[in-house]
Amino acid sequence: MEPLETTTKNPKMEELEDYVQHLEISLPKELWMGAFPISLYEGFWCSPKIFKSTILFQTQFEAHDTDILLASLPKTGSTWLRSLLFAIVNRNIFSDFTKHPLHTQNSHELVVHMEFPPSNNTNGTQPDLTKLSSPRLLATHIPYLSLPKSIKTSKTRIVYVCRNPFDTFISSWHFYHKLSLNTSSELDHNTIEEYFGQFCEGKFPYGPYEDHLLGYWKESIQNPNKVLFMEYEGLKQDPKAYVKKLAEFVGYPFSQLEQEKGIIDDIIKLCSFENLKKMKVNNSGDAYGIFENKALFRKGEVGDWTNYLTPSMTKMFDQNFHEKFKGTGFNSKYYQPSF
Template sequence: METLELTNNKAQENLLDEIKELQLSLPNETWFVWPMYLYQGLWCLSYILEGIISFKTHFQAHDTDIILASLPKTGTTWLKSLIFAIVNRTKFSDDFTQHPLRTKNPHALIEHLEINVYKEVNGNKPDLSEIPSPRLFATHVSYLSLPDSIKNSKCRIVYVCRNPFDTFVSIWHFFLEFEPCKGIKPDLVMMEKYVDKFCSGVSPWGPYEDHVLGYWKESKKNQQKVIFLEYEGLKKEPEAHLKRLAEFLGYPFSEVEEKNNVINKIVELCSLKSLKEMEVNKIGRLSTKFENKILLRKGEVGDWNKYLTPTLAKRIEEMQEKLKKAGFSSSYYQTNLITS
């Protein structure tokens, strides 16, 4: 046992030394109080770089895996709750009074591969053999940066995007709530600085437009592999989107379920209002860096209007032009978002 522990410690030391050496060669920036490194086209927060490298190196996808992909603050928590509820709905009574979402945060039910599963694994691969099928995971990694095993398998990827205005504002508020940022007093000058970073692609797991385009293009090529969802559409037509999502995942709603209003019950169970009222999301913690309650802020479409000046909004609007030129079309958010 002592020999194994020494071996593990040595492997961890070697990995950390390799990462430190790698960091010296990578372009770097800062995001609030954290260094970020540009690794294979992806901006990685320093404390997650080890997890990203381990995930890319070791993860072996199963054909039955379901992976939620997204940028931070684009509906991740909401989609985790919806996916978990859809896949596991037959295990619980129709009223969902004993549902795990009532006692566990969605991020504890569907873990992020680079943030949780492969973070600080002491140079070893985590044992995923006991996870029942279908395995449910999440990632913020861009499509181009995913491990080949995900791309080459038949596993299904659910991608959710959100308009860049609300995405930025939500990220802005989220990181300011982290414990290491509690002493920061934000002002317009600071917001201008971070809007410029965001629009230049320098934000966690960015660039934004590369991230969106990667999954969007793949969803067009292979509709059996990737479903591309828009946050705004989910808000506008939740039942229709939930039905479409369930069919993609291979767990379609039966006629009996539809008659028994199961779709509506899941929509209500997983609504932001419902999740915010659950005790685990009021007082629980997933991390020493923040409380669960900061994962659920407002979730409104167009909330950015209260925070962005017209100048900053115009700056972000330019990102949409980049997306349009690349061929991206949106059903919900790419028109009439800028108000005069």
């Protein structure tokens, strides 16, 4: 199928609707966790519900040199990173952390996700960016290769966060169960092997895992001033070092005086998983009209997957990962495939 014409700044909505309808018919389809339709679009699995906003993001978005984009797969720590990023960039505006916007707004409201229109956007297209001050803080789940051209050619800075694939799956398994129609039922542990097999095949939202990670990692090696590659486990292990690195990368380094005053520690405390989880705003309301805010916070632990996955199950993923990353030079101290 021919791609949507990208030279027109404001394509007719009828043209877009027609294009999306043809996409839904023509693309390969799967059912994630037995309940969520996904289609293979540009090499990654995408929900048909966000085709329109995704395509508009790809074809119509105009990046600013000052933009900061947080990229990730779902359930890899992006809610935490949104909070840290907002607090770091806006620390001089919101210096009183007891009255910080994070106490009254979920981080998904403060850092705009480009594929998910806000719940009050009735036409289901793109979020309104006109009222955002510079730097605009944005987020996406789509792979690097599918990002808008203007992001790649501008000075937009990209922060990518990844997480151990097994913890990513377990967190996703719990999250999507809460989104299913039968939310009151207990997780069926008899289905975990089937769904993990699907995850290993890359057939989950925005997967495959390996392709997503590799795309951003390669760009971080080739253009380290453009892409910062971060690991969730490293942030958990040494938050101070990672927060300092994040602040420097996005152009808001901490001064010596700020460090002496403990501003870094204050931001880490404000944005800690435990603190965010107990905030009233994160225990009520919903994000994008799709899921409850509290669904974003479960455990946030490293290594919880060992309570669910067996060695024989993880071996299948390890083999796939090894094949795709062989010869790339990629190495992680937090995920070591076993054979």
